[in-house]
Amino acid sequence: GSDGPPGGEVEKAQRAAEGSSPTIFSKILDGSIPANIIYKDDQCVAFRDVAPQAPVHFLVIPRRPIPRISRVAESDAQLLGHLLLVASKTAKAEGLEDGYRVVINDGKQGAQSVYHLHLHVLGGRQMGWPPG
Template identity: 50%
Template sequence: MSTDPECIFCRIVAGSIPADIVHESPTTLAFRDLQPQAPVHVLVIPRSHYPNAGELARHEPATAAHLLDAAREIAESEGLLRGYRLVFNTGEQAHQTVFHVHLHLLGGRSMGWPPG
């Protein structure tokens, strides 16, 4: 499993930075976003370091599937029965700010388009 000691999400996985963790598995970790964009805003990440969803899917396709399954479990536990949104931001133009792949789970309100 690859890690980057400079990556904030790798440091959360390692336990050196605290987070409000809502789900853990052998391959994934999920925690509440510090700047939520919805009443429920959870980040689901792989424990291994890849810069984006495409690289994760290329190198660890099973872990990419685990992210989606973890998001489903969290959505159920958070009571998001009426729906939720899953978002991967990939690259600077998509406003990705942490280059450790992360899946945003958003819910708890109407998720109209455009987001916001």
Template identity: 55%
Template sequence: MSDCLFCKIIAGDIPAEKLYDDDDVIAFRDISPQAPQHFLVIPKKHIINLSDMTEGDDALVGKMMRVAAQVADEYGIKEGYRTVINNGADSGQLVFHLHMHVLGGRPMGWPPG
């Protein structure tokens, strides 16, 4: 999608501090961190949000979870981090390309938001 911020990051048109990158998934630091460690994990395939997924996307979203855990371990938050996927504008989704926030490095309160 030519107007999608995350598609532009994937294409290399917009710089990002990449933490992980392969053929399917990319992880990079959030530009407005809400925790000492805050990064995003996104599929390279443009999927608007969880509601837009198809059965064929199951493995890709599972890979996003595995990559989140791997990067969390590499950056020292293996023992405590939160994953968040917002779905739609009412949830706070601002970029309409499926993405997972991974936040850690401080205690997380409950309930969130």
């Protein structure tokens, strides 16, 4: 597969530095950057992706800034489970009854461009396999 267009996510991921904060997501959480929020509770927020890769593409992020899925601890288990439950509930609310994909990118080779854990939920079209 291709790495996508110049300036795309893969290129952003190559430039992104872990620990450079505040991230765009912390600015969405504090309200200093607007977002199209479709779900929120005391632990997480879901909002539409600004560069959607499918007819439905939203992100679920924890309010607590965990930088990477590879950096989680046993104590994060409840929160991680909650993020998946919210992804499922929000996908249903978005009409994705025929299925969808949940993606978590980790690090440079995983094309992670924002170092604040986020679940991509993509649906509304047939997904291909293998991904990437």
